[in-house]
Amino acid sequence: MGKSLIIAEKPSVAADIAKALGGFTKHTDYFENDQYVISSAIGHLLELVIPKEYEVKRGKWSFANLPVIPPHFALSPIEKTSSRLTLLNKLIKRKDVDMLINACDAGREGELIFYYILRHAESNKPIKRLWLQSMTPDAIRGGFTKLLDNTAVQSLAEAAVSRSESDWLVGINGTRAMTAFNSQEGGFHKTTVGRVQTPTLAILVEREEKIKKFHSQKYWEVHATFATTTGSYTGRWFDEKFNKNAANQELKPERLWEQPKAEAIRDKCMGKPGTVSEESKPSKEICPLLYDLTSLQREANGRFGFSAKTTLGLAQALYEKHKVLTYPRTDSRALPEDYIATVKDTLQHLSNTEYGKFSQQILASNWVVPNKRIFNNSKISDHFAIIPTALTSTKLNEAEAKLYDLVMKRFLAIFFPAAEYLLTTRITRVEMEPFKTEGKVLVNPGWQSVYGKLAQSDNQEENVSLVAIKPGETTVVTEDIKIVDHQTRPPARFTEATLLSAMEGAGKFVEDEELRAAMSAKGLGTPATRAAIIEGLVLENYIQREGRELHPTAKAFSLITLLRGLKIPELISPELTGNWEFQLRQIEQGHLKRSSFMEKIAEMTKHIVEQAKSHRGETISGDFSILKTPCPKCGGHVHETYKKFQCQSCDFALWKILAGRQFEVDEMETLITQHAVGPLQGFRSKMGQPFNAIIRLTENFEMKFDFGNNDDSQEEIDFSNQTSLGKCPKCGHAVYEHGLHYVCEKAVGANKTCSFKTGKIILERPIEREQISKLLETGKTDLLTRFISKKGRPFSAYLIRAADGKIGFEFEQRTPKKTTDAKPKTKTSKTKTVRQTTS
Template sequence: MTKTLIIAEKPSVALDISRALGGFSREGDYFESDEYVLSSSVGHLLTLTNPDDVVRGKWSFAHLPAIPAKEFDLKPSDKKSTERLKLLVKLLKRKDVTAIINACDAGREGELIFRYIVQYSGVKKPIKRLWLQSMTKTAIVEAFENLRDDDAMKPLEAAARSRAEADWLIGINGTRAMTAFNSKEGGFFKTPIGRVQTPTLAIVCEREEKIRAFQSRDYWEVHATFVAAAGLYEGRWFDPSFKKDEHDPEKKDSRLWSLASAQSVVAACRGKNGTVTEESKPSTQMSPALFDLTSLQREANSKFGFTAKTTLALAQTLYERHKALTYPRTDSRYLPEDYLGTVRQTFDTLSASDSHLNRGHKEFAGKILANGWVKPNRRIFDNKKVSDHFAIIPTLQVPKELSEAEAKIYDLVTKRFMAVFFPPAEYRITTRITEVSQHRFKTEGKVLVKPGWLEIYGKESQGDDANLIPVADSESVRTEDIAPKALQTKPPARYTEATLLSAMEGAGKLVDDDELREAMSERGLGTPATRATIIEGLLNEHYLRREGRELVPSAKARQLMTLLTGLNVKELTSPELTGEWEHKLKQMEQGKLDRAAFMRDIAQTTQVIVKRAKEYEQATIPGDYATLQTPCPQCGSVVKENYRRYACTQCDFSITKHPGGRTFEIPEVEELLEKKTLGPLSGFISKMGRPFSAILRITDENKLEFDFGQNNEDDAEPVDFTGQTALGKCPKCGAGVFDNGMNYVCEKSVAQEKSCDFKSGKVILQQEIPGLQMTKLLESGKTDLLDGFVSNRTNRKFKAFLTLQENGKIGFEFEPRPAKAASKTAAKKAAKTTADAADKPTAKKAAAKKATKTASKTATKTAAKKATKTAAKKAATKTAVKSTTRKLASDIPDDDDPAF
């Protein structure tokens, strides 16, 4: 009997498909039924081969540009991918497998993941496409009944491959070219660039330049309090003849640009009577549109401070694991026109569910159904505005248990889903004009008459604006109090993740070409699915840093913008390149553009970028460089910045801007020149590519050097801590522990006679340990949860507590996983596997025996648990902590580093 192989994107999706279709038994990492073999990728198993895999050694112009002559080669993404690839290739080559179904995520990336696997295997078998919008059982079954032909997916495959290869060509060649340029004078200054990430960075840097160049201007407003028969109200002076000035957007009708002008208004109106006219008119406000991923990320960042990456992960979990939301990686805010029945079913489910997560939704869902508000409406249902996916909405499956963060995202989506079907909110807006001595003052009030969709968000009252006291038409009022108010203009706000996502989405406004601007109006910079990754990439490469919720470009970012501008590589500093690509990729998806022609254009762009960097011959790059406030430590003259160094204008003193591949911020250089020491600092990279931390010092010979804190060994001079305050008592000998360069040390470890060896690094795995945390560790044996550790093996960030061990050394402790929930999940999976196996007649006997054995063990464990409930709970917690500690500690190769 022949079978069809189904390849999903993740194991969890494969499990859901097996449950929806039924009849499967589990065979290790794949499932099998009479009709299907079912397995999955684990995300991207394959990636395009880099030049480093072929040509070893330092990146240089000698090996650029790197443009594959034929088809791009593939390699496993990492070691973990190899075993899964072997399994999939084996399944693909099975003789009884005569057809394949692509069940990876519905979109470019899912298409690419699948096509790479098939390419790697070398098989040529018929292919069908499963297009899933939701992970509910009903949606999966319906999708299998409507499989798409492979020929219809070829344009999407072409666009997916082209996007990946184009990003590779620009990213690989651009990064290596700029790195080679920046490393000309020695060292290795990695300078990553990318087709999307660099224009995104340029947007942030441009805003920062505007902030830095901004010069605040003084202005005045005149505020008055008036007495009417019914009470007091306030008004603000305005100029009724004011017209907007395109060249000076800071000018507004209520602003006066001199104190004398403001005082003349005050003098003319003080104590005088005035007349009142009033205009009141109704106004309506529609609810916002349904969420796509970008708008959901913006809302979650504004309301909860969630990063774009976090919101995507939560939405993906709600889609994939809980089946509570539809596909999240969408750029559409509309639903298909034939979705009315599904929407009504969803509201039926919401109105009937007793889940505690649905308590705030039941009433409103019932109200929508009772009033018949689900009906055709182009603002909600529009096929023309639905691309591969539709808006994010709740599914027919209401979750019963969610984490706090997951519940917040689910609540956001569900409330927005209900709100679009509610009537608009109705207001009465009142504008009151008070005229005194030919000067006019405006008072505005906004009264909520009917809350409409705002009722869902608890806004039923009239609010503060409703307190506008009534006046009769042409009533005479007296000016009770009047005064000028001194104010200043403010620079534009820095970007947050929410506003940067908006800027990326609307980046087409920055493009001059009409056709490209129209193309970018649909997608902007990046896609909803990639924008979070782009922002995180800029943060990880230290081009951006977070200050609260603000995103601030670093000195490294400004250096890159200076370089690209100086080399005239405009393709990477404006959104136009992306606009052109997105326009062409969209045409390719629609079958209107040839892939080969697109890739030829990309190759030409790559050649130009490398050529400009390779052939630049001037001594420096022109730019807007800083003049430091701190004088030269060698001669006392002025120190100025140039492209590569900070150099004295009078003597030969200079220091690099990028020691150890880490770029100085201006305040850091000022402190280093003043104190001749700086740090400890993280973010340095060794010649072997390993991150390290160190203190920077300017020596007596005025040279810059690293201090690794290793200079207090047996032959070193003793250290005197007289006058310093100890951070706490040494866990080994009880003496004082002090701050000493790169380390916290026991005073007896650096005394004349060294009688103790306690020492702990101030930076451990790139996480700085503040003095307050060291004090807490010494006093209580444990720090707070610190979230900046970076594994040297995987380069992944992780959270941990530092703890004092019995031998006086410092170790890690990790947050325990909830053992109870894990046990339930494992039990459920075991039961399901046994049940699936029992479906086969030949396996019934073995399944029955296994079930009996499992039941017996479960009964025994349950009895034991009841008998020793408290002790077992404590033991389980302790075991969980130890297990987690061992697992994560094994991922850290430097746990015996001197930093500990």
């Protein structure tokens, strides 16, 4: 009898399977026993390429060779993991291997990884599918007792390949066509687009356009303070005849748009008695649904500031490494109807943990019963909601523990009864003018008790109710009336949490979670891909993170303007792109043929290229800015166009893109006003290498790079118009800004006697003047975030000044975790990691 080759997606999963099944001998990159051979991919090992006979060697960026729609695709090994692909090929072709078991992640991308490996190996051996929802040893062993036939996931593989090929066709053709269009007047201006990435960007740009066009309006509110025999309370005037206007969300019953009207109400009611009526009614609030990946990413971003990518990584570690969560890449928020016994078993295992109080209460009260909000087969696709497993771990880091706590509390809370409130609405009428006061009292916390909420009688501070009015007391005294002025605010910028919601609702920000879940089938991307889409936009400098907000760059506006001008709605309409995702889901479910979907994608690709070709030589119109700064040559008005900042009265013009980087309007204002701007990041050399530089405007009004290489100049450097940042740690002279650095005044120019300097940008992070001043004065900056390591990973650190004046990193010390080891540790290391920076 032959052996079965098990192919996992990652080495750690292969090791977990070997451990769960037992009896394996470890070899280099694979395990083996009498029944199985286990190895793994390392994520994707192959990528789509054009077959050699259809790929052009030259001119790939010109319109002449577009569109590129090969009749079939070839696969090319990814160079850095080619050795693993070679190993898998050998194992697949072993004569004693007569069956293959696909143990890649149970989803679309896992299916694609295995499918491409199989296609590359040209194997026709029979295949079984291991489908895991949890990585616990019991779940792994259970999965091998009910392996699926490969035919059961054939439609999933077809959807995966369709997704891969459609992204390639649209991405390659769209990027080459837009690059050709933007490069037609000379230079090479790479302009990347994507089937899902670009419509997502359009959501951000449209929101930013609304913010820019927003004109704030003043409005007034009238607030009164009323006195009773038991105390005082406040009320706000409102219009009882107000009708909601869907077209104008700024209109609200308590807002007055004319100050004299507010003053008239104040003068009319000041010091006059008021009559009181009130109504109290009970209200219930049910627990939100269990988490899918997108809702978990939203919550973690809003609560902890985690990016979607960070949350996905943490959830994957909790599933794969610690085995305390079920499969995270899910779009379902319900559990299978036959999962009641499993839930009870999990709750039983949690009895001796910090969550035991709640798990025991659920079991004792028999709250785990059939409930369509929780247990519903019709609401489950490939995977069910994210919940804890029966295992626990004490080895979670701080971020992992925070995410685990989110999932755990939602899992427990969903089985608790609804929270019960008493809502009181009090209307106080003074001279026939109504003032409203509302109070909300938590009567029975229900599921809120899992989150630490207590009833009114237990916790007076957290539940502030209205001052009571004695029975029969209907008249109050108007103690004070104030007019409070406000201004309308523009729409809020997207955070990752709100962008994920908009992506899930195909561009519509839907607050109601159950309605959003119903729309998610036509959302942008999938829960598993949305984090990568956002990261891709950041990587291509289409958006920037500023705190928790996402800001589209000038490059983003330029791309969306171009696509609007070329009339390519397929690349900017979230609804259209959401429909493509819906069709991929139909392929998964066997309701749509792959060939039909790919024909539509080919038509879309041809249309994109044809629109770009047909508009060659034309000016793209758009909503462009007029600079506040006059033309430095003639004093005329400088207008932004699609490609330039152009004076309307003379020939002065500056290109918007230089060395692959697009200038923001405020950067161009600074350059024209001060004849220099920077240092700026994001430039790329002809070899594709990133670099930073100051841009200077020459006497001939041309842009010129300044790399700060004039430190050895024999001319005296004049710092008289600058304010010193502090004393040089090496020689005691003053430190100033100079080019790309902060330097000692004696480290540049003719009288150079010192060597102190440090970069204005260190590891892709701009260093603010105030931080340098603090470094020089105290020897240490604040904790600075968003440094990027050589491996592309963000990190936080302090900059510190050593005794010899050199600048280095100091990393934040982690609080040591409590340990339950029998033998306490007697020594504690308190060393700090310090690394010298490079300027």
